Amino acid sequence: MMENILLVSVLVLIGAIIGGGTNVIAIRMLFRPYKPMFIGSFRLPFTPGLIPKRRSEIAVSLGKTVEEHLVTPEGIQDKLKDGLLLKEVEDRLSTGVHNLLQDERTLDEWLEDHLDKKNQMTSLRNSLENSLQAKLMSWIGDYKDKPFTGWVPLKWQNDIKNKIPIVADNIIEKTENYLQSDEGKKQIDEMVTQFFQSKGSVTSIFGKMANRFSLSSAIRKEIVRFLKEDHTKDLLTTLLINEWESIVAKSPSEYVDDEWIKNKVYSLSETIVENVPVVGEWEKPLNEWGGKYEKVIQEAMLPAIMTSASSILARYIKSMIKRIGIHDIVIAEVNQFPLDRLEQLLLMIAKRELKLIAVLGAIIGALVGLAQGIVIVILS
Numbered sequence: 001m002m003e004n005i006l007l008v009s010v011l012v013l014i015g016a017i018i019g020g021g022t023n024v025i026a027i028r029m030l031f032r033p034y035k036p037m038f039i040g041s042f043r044l045p046f047t048p049g050l051i052p053k054r055r056s057e058i059a060v061s062l063g064k065t066v067e068e069h070l071v072t073p074e075g076i077q078d079k080l081k082d083g084l085l086l087k088e089v090e091d092r093l094s095t096g097v098h099n100l101l102q103d104e105r106t107l108d109e110w111l112e113d114h115l116d117k118k119n120q121m122t123s124l125r126n127s128l129e130n131s132l133q134a135k136l137m138s139w140i141g142d143y144k145d146k147p148f149t150g151w152v153p154l155k156w157q158n159d160i161k162n163k164i165p166i167v168a169d170n171i172i173e174k175t176e177n178y179l180q181s182d183e184g185k186k187q188i189d190e191m192v193t194q195f196f197q198s199k200g201s202v203t204s205i206f207g208k209m210a211n212r213f214s215l216s217s218a219i220r221k222e223i224v225r226f227l228k229e230d231h232t233k234d235l236l237t238t239l240l241i242n243e244w245e246s247i248v249a250k251s252p253s254e255y256v257d258d259e260w261i262k263n264k265v266y267s268l269s270e271t272i273v274e275n276v277p278v279v280g281e282w283e284k285p286l287n288e289w290g291g292k293y294e295k296v297i298q299e300a301m302l303p304a305i306m307t308s309a310s311s312i313l314a315r316y317i318k319s320m321i322k323r324i325g326i327h328d329i330v331i332a333e334v335n336q337f338p339l340d341r342l343e344q345l346l347l348m349i350a351k352r353e354l355k356l357i358a359v360l361g362a363i364i365g366a367l368v369g370l371a372q373g374i375v376i377v378i379l380s
Contacts, residue, residue: 009373010373019366031343059335066327076313097297102290136268165237
């Protein structure tokens with residue numbers, strides 16, 4: 001009796017060892033050996049392990065699964081629509097903008113520290129000035145040798161010409177008011193006195209006598225009377241119109257030379273760039289000027305940028321994913337991932353389940369051994 005029990009026990013133990021050990025070996029053979037093993041030119045069966053041997057196929061299959069079922073355009077669009085992702089991105093950008101505008105460095109110094117780029121903003125400003133100068137010089141070059149009548153809008157020319165009678169009226173009125181003023185009277189008196197003094201002593205005596213009869217007053221009155229006559233206005237208007245027509249019949253180059261134009265264009269472009277918001281200030285530390293733009297950036301520009309980004313992503317997400325090539329990225333990463341590290345990860349994740357598989361194998365082996373023992377005892 002004892003012999004039978006001992007025989008059955010031994011068979012159960014052997015069956016458990018074989019069953020559990022076989023499962024452990026099978027689990028290990030999923031990964032090991034990592035490389036094929038040879039005896040001479042003969043490669044040993046089951047080398048390398050299943051996963052190393054099928055690594056390329058697994059990578060292709062995994063890449064296809066990720067691209068078609070995991071990271072899909074529809075999934076990303078749904079994530080964008082719920083707004084949480086974009087809100088988080090916007091919050092991070094908002095914090096980054098605030099920190100940037102409080103920085104004590106200049107924009108050039110910040111870029112140099114973060115992107116290793118020197119004098120980027122200075123170069124950009126110079127480029128803006130040069131572009132503006134070139135544009136202005138090109139525009140001026142198209143018109144400087146053409147008469148004003150050839151490029152100034154006809155409406156403007158007619159409007160100015162139609163206002164000349166009004167200008168003539170204003171000139172006459174201002175002149176008359178000046179002559180009636182104390183300063184005008186004094187000026188006429190001095191002119192009369194200087195005239196007689198310039199003619200010698202005898203004439204000077206007549207000048208003093210003329211003063212007594214208020215010659216300057218008579219002259220002033222005659223000038224005023226002349227100004228009030230209708231033909232005076234007509235004469236002045238005609239003179240001004242002729243002068244205006246003479247001016248517009250010429251080209252700008254007849255009034256100013258190229259060097260003067262060039263200097264003025266350079267000065268104007270520097271002034272314009274200097275007064276452009278941000279561009280004219282970025283040579284100063286960010287915390288000295290960035291604060292006044294933060295509200296605009298945070299409340300207007302940043303939401304607009306995020307809305308545009310969301311729209312663009314939603315529209316082009318399919319083509320973007322295709323161009324990114326998630327399938328190829330997954331294949332490359334899987335093929336480059338160390339096998340020993342992959343084995344450790346899988347064993348660590350499925351440690352409990354793998355132990356249960358080994359135990360289950362041992363139990364099945366023990367049951368087989370028990371059945372064999374019982375059969376042997378019965379037959380004996």
